[in-house]
Amino acid sequence: xxxxxxxxxxxxASPAPHPNKIGIKEGVGYMLGDAGxxxxxxxxxxxxxxxxxxxxxxxxxxxxxxxxxTRLWDAVNDPMWGALVAKRRPSKxxxxxxxxxxxxxxxxxxxxLCFINIRQFTQxxxxxxxxxxxxxxxxxxxxxxMNVPFGSLASVITDDPDGRTLLSTFRTIGGGIGGAAxxxxxxxxxxTKTTDASGAAINVANDKGMFIFGAAMAALSAIFYFACYGxxxxxxxxxxxxxxxxxxxxxxxxxxxxxxxxAVTGILISGQLQFASLNQYLYKNYxxxxxxxxxxxxxxxxxxALMIPFVPKLVRKYGKKELSAFGAFFSALAAxxxxxxxxxxxxxxxxxxxLFVIGFGYSFVSITNWAVVTDVxxxxxxxxxxxSESAIYAVYTFCRKLGQTAADYGGLMLLGKIxxxxxxxxxxxxxxxxxxxxxxxxxAIPAVTYxxxxxxxxxxxxxxxxKLEPVYEYVRKANEGEAEPNx
Numbered sequence: 281x282x283x284x285x286x287x288x289x290x291x292x293a294s295p296a297p298h299p300n301k302i303g304i305k306e307g308v309g310y311m312l313g314d315a316g317x318x319x320x321x322x323x324x325x326x327x328x329x330x331x332x333x334x335x336x337x338x339x340x341x342x343x344x345x346x347x348x349x350t351r352l353w354d355a356v357n358d359p360m361w362g363a364l365v366a367k368r369r370p371s372k373x374x375x376x377x378x379x380x381x382x383x384x385x386x387x388x389x390x391x392x393l394c395f396i397n398i399r400q401f402t403q404x405x406x407x408x409x410x411x412x413x414x415x416x417x418x419x420x421x422x423x424x425x426m427n428v429p430f431g432s433l434a435s436v437i438t439d440d441p442d443g444r445t446l447l448s449t450f451r452t453i454g455g456g457i458g459g460a461a462x463x464x465x466x467x468x469x470x471x472t473k474t475t476d477a478s479g480a481a482i483n484v485a486n487d488k489g490m491f492i493f494g495a496a497m498a499a500l501s502a503i504f505y506f507a508c509y510g511x512x513x514x515x516x517x518x519x520x521x522x523x524x525x526x527x528x529x530x531x532x533x534x535x536x537x538x539x540x541x542x543a544v545t546g547i548l549i550s551g552q553l554q555f556a557s558l559n560q561y562l563y564k565n566y567x568x569x570x571x572x573x574x575x576x577x578x579x580x581x582x583x584x585a586l587m588i589p590f591v592p593k594l595v596r597k598y599g600k601k602e603l604s605a606f607g608a609f610f611s612a613l614a615a616x617x618x619x620x621x622x623x624x625x626x627x628x629x630x631x632x633x634x635l636f637v638i639g640f641g642y643s644f645v646s647i648t649n650w651a652v653v654t655d656v657x658x659x660x661x662x663x664x665x666x667x668s669e670s671a672i673y674a675v676y677t678f679c680r681k682l683g684q685t686a687a688d689y690g691g692l693m694l695l696g697k698i699x700x701x702x703x704x705x706x707x708x709x710x711x712x713x714x715x716x717x718x719x720x721x722x723x724a725i726p727a728v729t730y731x732x733x734x735x736x737x738x739x740x741x742x743x744x745x746x747k748l749e750p751v752y753e754y755v756r757k758a759n760e761g762e763a764e765p766n767x
Contacts, residue, residue, distance in 0.1 A: 282673045300438040300515045300759070307446050309511030310437065311454035313380060316504035317423075318458025319497045320391040324419060325684070326557040327392055327466060327490065329431055329692065334485040336399050336408050340536040340700055346409070350417050351685035354678055356694070357421050361428045362674025376436060379429035384505035387426050390419040390500035390560075395494040397487035418679075426505075427677055432669040435654050436516040439759050441752050443590050445600075448651035449538075453588060453644075456581045460499060463577035467570045469493045471688035474707070482709045497518045514709040516759050519667065528598040529660075529668045533675060537664070538656045541740035545733060549645065551683030552729040558691045561700070567628045568709040571714035575632045584647065599745025600655065601646040601737060607644025608734035614638040615730045623709060638726070646731065655743055655751070661758065662751045694721050702741045746764035 332343045371378060392547075393415040399408060434447045470490045471483040534538045563572040594603055614637035623630040658671050698717030705711065 281416030297432070300404075300440050300443065302438045302440065302446065302515070304384075306437055306443075307450035309508050310434065310447050311450040311457075312504045312511065313433075313744070315458035316384070316452045316453035316501040317427060317591055318339075319461060319501040319504070320387065320453050322459045323462040323466065323494060323497045324391060324394060325554055326463060327470060328416070328558065329688065330485055330560055331487075331490055332412060333393055334414065335397055335490065336485045337393050337703060338405070338408060338412070340692040342409065342690045343412075344696070344731055345684055346412055346416065347688035347692070349413070350420055351681055351689075353417060354420060354424070354681045356556045357426070358424055358678035358681065359422050359526075360529070360673045362671045362677075364667055365429050365670035366526065370514075370518045373435070374431040374433075375518040376433040377512060377514060378431075378508045379426065380505050381487055383422060383426040384509075387419070387422040388502040390415065390422050390750055391501070392494050392498045395487075395491045400409055400487075424674075424677060428670055428674045429506075431650070431653070431673045431677065432513070433512065434650060435657050435669045436518060437512060439516050439658075439755050441748075442490065442592070442596070442620065444647070444651045445479050445595050445656050446519070448649065448654075449592055451650050451717065452584065455586055458501075460577050460581045462493070463580075464574050466493050467573045480568070480709050482565060482707065485604065489633075494501075499666065512544065526671055527664070529664075529671045530675065532660065532664055536656075536660060538659050538741065539675075541742070542625040542652065542656050543676060543734055545736045545741065546676055546679045546688070547683035548729050548733050549649065549683065550680035550734070551687040552573060552726060552733075554684040554687035555637040555691055555725055555729070557687075558695070558718075558722055559694070561695065565700075565705060565708065565713045566710065566718050567631075568627055569628065572628050572632065575628075576635055577637040579632050580639045583636060584643040587640070587643040588647060591644065593642075595648060595651070596678055597617075599743055599748075600652050602743055603644045604648055604652070605734060605737035606640040608730060610641030611638045611645075612641075612727070612730040612734045615723075620729040622719060625715070629635065634710040638730070639747045642700060642730075644709060645737075652743075654740075655748060658751050658755045659743060659748075662754045664757075686755045688736065689724075691721065691741050 327341055329347075332338045332346075333340055362580050365376070365379070368375065373381075394412075396415075402408065417594075434444065434451070437447060438444065466560070469628055470493055472486040473481060474484055475481055522548070558578055560570075560573060561568050563576070591603070614634055618631070618638070620635040621630065621634070623634075640711075653676060656676075657669050660672060661667055695718070698721070699711075699714045700718070704713065
């Protein structure tokens with residue numbers, strides 16, 4: 281009803297701006313940070329296994345065991361970082377921003393170490409494996425030390441739902457820039473053209489090119505991290521004396537349907553992104569054209585770029601869960617079609633075209649994903665009345681690493697099962713019996729994964745647009761010191 285104390289005020293008056301409203305500057309700053317993340321992560325995720333099998337000439341099964349062991353270590357590493365960050369008192373620079381500055385250079389150096397070809401110094405396999413284990417574990421630990429506080433930073437830059445969507449959108453742009461750069465540019469630098477035994481033109485991995493490109497990605501990541509630090513601000517104040525009960529927090533997460541469904545979805549999403557790196561073998565040994573990696577990257581990221589201007593408006597109208605379910609359904613149909621059609625070695629553009637359709641559906645999931653994570657963080661605060669951003673984000677990060685582990689371990693084991701031998705395949709093109717098997721692997725797994733992602737968003741994840749309204753209201757009041765316990 282109208283306000284009787286002020287006749288000029290009506291129920292049609294525009295709502296007051298959110299006290300922690302943010303603009304493009306903050307979005308761009310956060311975008312730069314995720315570009316820094318993806319410069320190093322994408323290069324390592326997409327090409328390190330090629331470096332291990334084709335340069336160091338390690339058996340795929342032993343590389344698979346390496347990835348499995350390092351992910352088991354992450355079961356300790358990720359919660360450790362989550363607890364460390366959660367219990368740290370905020371400084372003048374904030375609670376999470378300082379990590380972006382402190383970890384930037386060590387992380388960049390650790391990425392570069394992974395691509396040193398020590399086979400030129402020793403042929404002993406145990407030394408090659410020891411070096412690979414040590415450098416990759418170091419990289420993984422430092423990446424977690426960056427990613428946990430960086431991901432948590434979004435929840436304290438603003439608590440405005442529209443601002444959260446803005447940050448998620450710009451993070452997706454940053455991830456697209458950082459993710460696309462290695463996939464588009466690396467094939468032109470890390471492969472050398474030569475001929476196989478039959479005289480056919482092929483591409484082989486070049487150790488010097490891989491190291492040089494790794495140095496470029498490391499330098500760019502550090503520059504972008506420092507730029508992120510300088511252009512972001514923590515508006516939502518963190519408690520001066522954190523009182524986070526880590527055990528209680530993790531126990532509550534296990535009972536939270538939103539978090540459990542988010543975690544399983546994260547395993548599948550991250551697993552599929554990692555599994556897509558096996559397409560490097562598909563381009564190299566099935567289509568016999570590593571330049572297709574560039575077109576595949578464009579097919580993956582172009583739909584996302586096209587949808588970025590529209591997704592925030594669609595989120596406000598329909599909701600994040602609803603859009604993600606729609607997009608995953610679209611991707612699942614296209615992935616199933618790819619598996620059924622199985623494009624031949626002379627039909628690479630059919631495969632690339634289907635990747636574009638998959639990318640269109642996935643764009644809805646990708647653009648809203650990080651806003652969904654902050655929704656779950658807000659929901660846990662709504663239910664428990666405790667702020668524990670980094671602890672929750674650390675568990676989610678670990679779940680995503682589980683997906684990467686399953687993709688790396690399973691994919692490499694499958695490569696070994698179908699007969700991929702680095703000593704022969706590294707300098708070969710299409711090989712009967714092996715190459716068609718690579719196609720089957722690279723089309724069957726995505727069909728299953730995207731279908732499961734759709735089912736989870738549609739039927740398991742409960743935070744609809746309507747159900748989030750009281751959560752947003754509670755968190756806003758809590759940050760202003762006005763919140764009361766919910767029912």
